[in-house]
Amino acid sequence: MKRILLLISMICFSLSIACTAQNQAEKSLKIEWDLVENKLSEPYSHQAKFIIENQSGEAIQPGWKLYFNSIFFDLNAQLKSPDYEIKHLAGDFFVLTGSEAVGLIPVGEKLEIEYLSRNPHFKNSHAPDGLIFTLADGSIASNLRYQKHEMSVWALEKYAAGSPLPVPTPAILFSQNESLKELSIEDIPPFVPTPHSWSRQGETIQVTQAGLAVVGDKVFAETATYLTKQIKAHYNPDVDRAEKPVQIRISRKEGFPSEGYSLEIRDRRVLILASDEKGAFYGVQSFLALQSADFWDGLSNQLTLPQISISDHPAYPYRGFFLDVGRNFMPKDEIFRLLDLMALYKLNTFHFHLANDEGWRLEVKALPELSEYASQRGFSDNETDFLWPFYASGVEKGQSPGSGFYTQEEFREILLYAAERKIEVIPEIGFPAHSRAAIKAMEKRYERFSQLGEIEKAEEFRLIDPNDNSPYLSAQNFRDNTICVCRESVYKFFETVVSEIKAVYEDAGLSLKTFHTGGDEVPHGVWENSPLCEQFLKDNKSMTKAGLGDYFRSRIGYFLKREGIQQAGWEEIGQKLEGGEVIPNSDFSDRSWQLYAWNAVAGWGGEDMAYRLANAGYPVVISSSANYYFDLSSSWDPRDPGHTWSGVTSLFNTWQTVPGKFYLSHDETVEGKPWDWEEAEQSFEKLTERGKENILGIQGQIWTETVKSPEMLESYLLPRFLALTERAWVGDPNWSEASTIREKLEMRELEWNIFANQVGQIELPKLEKINGGYEISISPPGLQLREGMVYANTELPGLIIRFTTDGSEPTAESSLYSEPIPFSEKLRFKAFTKSGQGSHLSWLEN
Secondary structure (H helix, E strand, O other), X not given: OHHHHHHHHHHHHHHHHHHXXXXXXXXXXXXXXXXXXXXXXXXXXXXXXXXXXXXOOOOEOOOOEEEEEOOOOOOOXXXXXXXXXXXXXXXXXXXEEEOOOOXXXXXXXEEEEEEEXXXXXXXXXXXXXXXXXXXXXXXXXXXXXXXXXXXXXXXXXXXXXXXXXXXXXXXXXXXXXXXXXXXXXXXOOOOXXXXXXXXXXXXXXXXXXXXXXXXXXXXXXXXXXXXXHHHHHHEOOXXXXXXXXXXXXXXXXXXXXXXXXXXXXXXXXXXXXXXXXXXXXXXXXXXXXXXXXXXXXXXXXXXXXXXXXXXXXXXXXXXXXXXXXXXXXXOHHHHHHHHHHHHHOOOOEEEEEOEEOOEEOEOOOOXXXXXXXXXXXXXXXXXXXXXXXXXXXXXXXXXXXXXXXEOHHHHHHHHHHXXXXXXXXXXXXXXXOOOHHHHHHHHXXXXXXXXXXXXXXXXXXXXXXXXXXXXXXXXXXXXXXXXXXXXXXXXXXHHHHHHXXXXXXXXXXXXXXXXXXXXXXXXXXXXXXXXXXXXXXXXXXXXXXXXXXXHHHHHHHHHHHHOOOEEEEEHHHHEEEEOOEEEEOHHHOOOOOEEEEOOOOOOOOOOOHHHXXXXXXXXXXXOOHXXXXXXXXXXXXXXXXXXXXXXXXXXXXXXXXXXXXXXXXXXXXXXXXXXXXXXXXXXXXOOOHHHHHHEEEEEEEEOOOOOOOHHHHHHHHOOHHHHXXXXXXXXXXXXXXXXXXXXXXXXXXXXXXXXXXXXXXXXXHHHOOHHHOOOOOOXXXXXXXXXXXXXXXXXXXXXXXXXXXXXXXXXXXXXXXXXXXXXXXXXXXXXXXXXXXXXXXXXXXX
């Protein structure tokens, strides 16, 4: 009887929960965003509407506000009804309001608000997000349900009709993948990045019960210790003393190129030779890269010893990866995971972007407002206690990824973790633009000391001219993100920040060798109406307003030089405007400023700027947005998130780049029009011998406006990151040396097939095991209908295709595709890795 009563009680309790959940769903505010029209050819535009449905049980009174985030929203969007207004607040943050006459939303009624935006809508993730609905009394509607219209690739194809947009329908993907063939593991290079030369000497030995010793020259003791730690973390056999042990020797030998090494495995003896510490370290990474995926999956009892001989060295001394944590924060543990990837794939420079308009991410003890205020985002009317919730980072303060910072101790840990992996960390604090978070924090400091009557301290680190009303709008739509370079307190701020960062390096036993000062995207019109700058120019009659930016860069450059730190910056700090054209600025070319050439959008005319700057005398890191920006979407599929302003960047797009002949790095312009190699070569400035020496290397970038979590970060990077490492280590591909365009294309197809096999068969299985596994973005299967049969293929040999016949989404347990299938409207396909990470859905429409 007690059991029956208990069962009845549990049923009632369950029903109560269900009823409560149902009531909450019913008593809610439902908002939909619906795409009405979409024009993907000039003049671009899209029409959309918000549909607000009051299911809350109470009438919504006039005075409500709807806040939302969108990087892709037209600041001058036209509303269909004059009774509503969309106001731009800052950056990607907007608010929609209605007049008293139309603001009432009765219970159960819908309100539709339609607008026209003068830009195309490419991605489902580009729709307004982060909705916050406040009621007339200022309170936030807690039970808000938001639904966004989503495009399929088929819908995008219809919108794109008549435009050159290369929409990746299943048929297009099939055609792109059709030349790929699965190769034998023995016939492809052993890992990525591909070694300079390699040869197999016999059958691979699998060791299961052998002991192991790492020995070597004292000069390579750190590398030997690193390898020993890695092996102990992954290889744990039941040692049989009768088994011949494995011996790994790391020895010094003169004559290798910088960072070069040789690796030879004969039977159970491994010999790594190098002339310098980094070369020895990369020899160790290659040994680790030869291990099977199972080696990385916890503690394995197996060690893989391919009988192989490798001779290897990098094409470039600078092989970098850039991460922005200003827009959205990434925790320390994720930084460690990225550094592990960089080490395994032989990148040696971590460019760490620690501040931007939307967040400051490093503790500066002399300026606590930077971490207490500028590292925090949340919702408020006026940013009194924290910054606005840019990039849909949420209502509550302190929630990642909008909020967060590294203490100096955490930053020190990151530096040491990187140093152990032979990675230099270059910090970036961008000036004079992209500085809104710092500006706001220093205004908080100003207010605090002003209220205490300590005016001198209040002004000590102030970054703006409070009376400046210069009209400007930054690239990310801020009107208040640029410091006043005419204030002395600005330079004290800069020197204080750099000095504290330098001290953290020294505390870690390291040197701050290079500091990246940003310098990009200074808005047109800054300082035009600044009384402080007017006075500064009166006191310095040889200067002009146009030269204020150069004055700032030069002055902070002299400070860095006195501190023994190399100045670095984006390409803009080495450019000037002359006759309406952006050209290298010869005034600073003798100062060894390290420039990062990023603005190489295919078809915009600046594709050869890296060469022009290098020829002018600047050390240059090629950082092309069109090839190496991984915050760009990986395809034009509307389901793939990311930016499109510089086109899209697939694994192939990154792999196909030719650093020494950059005009070969594109097949299409950003608009999708054909890119003519011969014509581009004629317009490109040729690298001089001096210019070739000034090309330091390559760097990949990821800006995090659209990246909302560590998992998203990894899926944006992988597998494209592998193509970056291939190009940075190997340099120009062999196909680029062929004589004719036809020969180039034929060789490129063969080489791409080899690399695709390396990624699909060797690297992805490892990446799904290392550090518990990384998130990987998988392209959906290509499909072709031929004589009533559906053929399927994948972008990477080694992936698995699964399908269903009832219209449901395939899982890792669904039927395995192995041969063509009779067509059915309900056929659905997905590509999977061996561990079960899947692609978007793929299907054919009649």
